Amino acid sequence: MRRPISRRTLLRGAGGVAIALPMLEAMLPRRSHAGGTADFPRRFVVFFSANGTIHERWNPLGTANDFTFVDPANPGQLRILAPLEPHKGDLVVLQNLAQQTRSHGPGGNGHDMGMGQMLTANTLVEGPSGYAEFSHLPDGSVAGPSIDQAIAEVIAGTTPYRSLEFGVRANLDLARQLTSRMCYRGPFEVLPPENDPQAAFDRLFSSLDADPAEVATLRAKRKSVLDRVGEDFLRLEAKLGASDRQKVESHLDAIRELEQSLSNDHGLLDGCAMPNVPGKLDYNANDNYPLVGSAQMDLIVMALACDLTRVASLQWSTAQSGVPFTWLGHSSDHHGMSHEADNDATIREQLVAVNHWYAEQFATLVTAMKQVVEGDGTLLDHSVVMWCNEQGNGDTHSANEIPYVLAGSAGGAIETGRWIDAQGRAHNDLYVSLLRAFGADVDTFGLADVCTGPMPEL
């Protein structure tokens, strides 16, 4: 159970327990909001699941403005988006977007390109080895930032974290790092996810319980250490050659961001409450996958509600996800099944069940965001949550028919309750529309060659 934030007198931390960076000042006056939705910050959340979908079981039924996720003629049939039926008024269901970027730039593997291009809407780039002929660009990267980072640029403000990346067994595949990395500040600037909910909790919320005086002392100590360290970095940077300097520079930038978050007094929003303490759990164990996901979503909701960040992502596993859904009774793994579904009815049903399960998780997240009241609206009203996939069809590694679901209207900027057939439009255009909904004045995002402007439907 979440509970209100109380003061505790003992600062944990000496001897190893991590103390949160934001140094939340529970005793600062809550930031007042007159009640108008306009006063609340806008948020953006990415929700990723892999390996494409089964379209005829994903597609809504009905018309653009009057649709259902349950087949009235066949109510017993498992349909993927059925868990979202109660939320459909808050959704935009986007069918038939295409990763047109796949026909551009180096790389070849559908999971590699699919994942690298999913949020960047840009080409891949070769690594220093120049192994462009290899399908996996073993040391390659992406050509530009991911959409979450571009939106953060617009809406992050002075929140302690410009963005937060969460994962559920989003483990790095060393040989195919591009398949397991999702968020980028820019080429070779990966933002890796935190897979351990307890570590994420400690990182974000542990100072809520602490004595403010001790928090202030710790904050001052941290600042003095980081100042000193920053000087070392600065001096070293000046002496290095270009490519090494870049590495050290980005490290210094990260340190500066830490210092920045230490400097800001951070009052809490009304909806802010202490999330559940996840507890130490084996977050890499397959059977804990649902549990870890649920803990991470709880943390995301409160990180947003407390305005620790305005941009978050939840990466369920990786592209080419090999998670076996043992809790649904499946024998094979998600990726394996995605290549067998087209000619095996049983496996096809199981793949529907996998995607249906992810829809349930998406519904859980949306519900939790609706439960956070902000003025006369909810956290969800002030957000866009985007469910995305690196493939259209897992079997063919298709770059077409990529399924997207948006939830929330970014404070009324997006008209929800709609089902849109994007008819093969580049997914870049969706991101242009989103950037505009968040207040950026842009006409392109990612690879400009494939952009045709914002989606008229949005």
Next chain:
Amino acid sequence: MGDDGPIAACSDAPSPGRSPIRRLTAFEYDATIEDLFGDTTHPAAGFPQEGGSGLDNNAEVISVSPLHAEKFMQAAESVAARATEDLAALLPCDPASVDDACVADWLDEFGERVWRRPLDAAEHAELLGFYQEARELHGVTEAVSLVLQTMLQSPYFLYRVEFGPASASDGVVRVGDWEMATRLSYFLWGSMPDDTLFAAARAGELATTEQVEAQARRMLGQPRARAMLLHFHEQWLDYAAIDGITKDADAFPDYGPDIAAAQRAEVDAFIEHVIWEDDGTVTSLLTAPYTFVDGALAAYYDLPAPGGPGMQQITPTGREVAGVLTQGALLAVHAKPHETHPIARGLFVREQLLCTIPPPPPPEIDLVPPPIDPNATTRERYEQHRDDPACSGCHNLMDPIGFGLETFDGSGRWRTTENGLAIDASGDLVGTDVDGAFVGAAELGARLAGSQMVNDCVATQWFRYGYGRTESLEQDACSIAQLREGFSAGGFDIKELLVALTQTDAFLFRPAVEG
């Protein structure tokens, strides 16, 4: 190495190739903290996973995110808190009467160990000044802790900073003595230099190729080298996923976390034995007829119970054994939860052992593997790949290798039948220097062991690990030629390859820093 005659790719001018700045990996961070403080808590366990090209130390792929910086801060705080619990053990004076002179001495001695080089006068003065300010505010213990936190978050701890000597000729410099001590220690131990290396650096005794070779040979006899060797192999042979692996309970009802853990112990014990007890060659890695089992694993594999407790060496009979190729961990990782995965096993051999990456499937083609047919073997189902001309070109490179391992089920167990049908373990190598049909794991292992491509690939993998980057075929031509020639001349002895890796232009030299 390379003394036997000129190597065509080498000229008189050294060609070190790229030399990117390298940050401690999580593995190296933990080992270094242990060597510095005796702290075995693995503070880097929660660092973000990173790496590329199959290795966690690829310096050109890794970057620092805000999450990294925060983890570095938290690790430094917790390490410093533990280290200052016993000031008497840390400082060179009585903790009851710590004065600035004591702290100044400590900075000289300990600073040199933390930053792996002597502090210069300005650095020393700054840290002492920082200590004095902190002591005024927080007292001695906390001030020492804050100094430690500063040193542990400094680029001089987290990175292996190299400039070489001041004078550069032709844009190439020999790596400096302290820098060489660090290069050697992180390559061969995954950790900081020991006292002997530091002493050698101080005395200027890491300046010649021979001195470097002598240190390398000494270092390979130290226990730290064992951990590094295993760390490399679990990455190269791609079996780390055995930890916490999930197998389908219906297909493998007797498989569980205990068996997976035993398979991890098995493969570690096997590799250690080949390298440190046996002849240490690639040939043995790929062909050795023995493995290691404990009671539970022997029962799972249906082998006779071992004669003693823990992991015991055993030479199974009545089945094929071919070094790492028949290790349960590798076979279980390169399989599906409920059955084998011949493509994945074939791909493993091609990518990791032959260093050839097959092209990806063409876009938008149907990749459907055949349905589960209870009356067919896995092999029969997968053979359809090769009936379809759109698929066969590339799948001929992979699947027939995997078919040769079909006598091992998806959990690494020997089998002779599947669904009541006899296993056909005939395979085929295509596009290699040892092409042709073979039957079973032992023939495959013997064939691969005799392949120049495989042995060159092992040298390449070690090049990538040792130098923290992928090779450049032009700039590194000489270094690679030296390695391959030396490896071959040394009978593909892996420890000799490691020594040879310290003798190349890439290791002894670096591009001058233009800044």
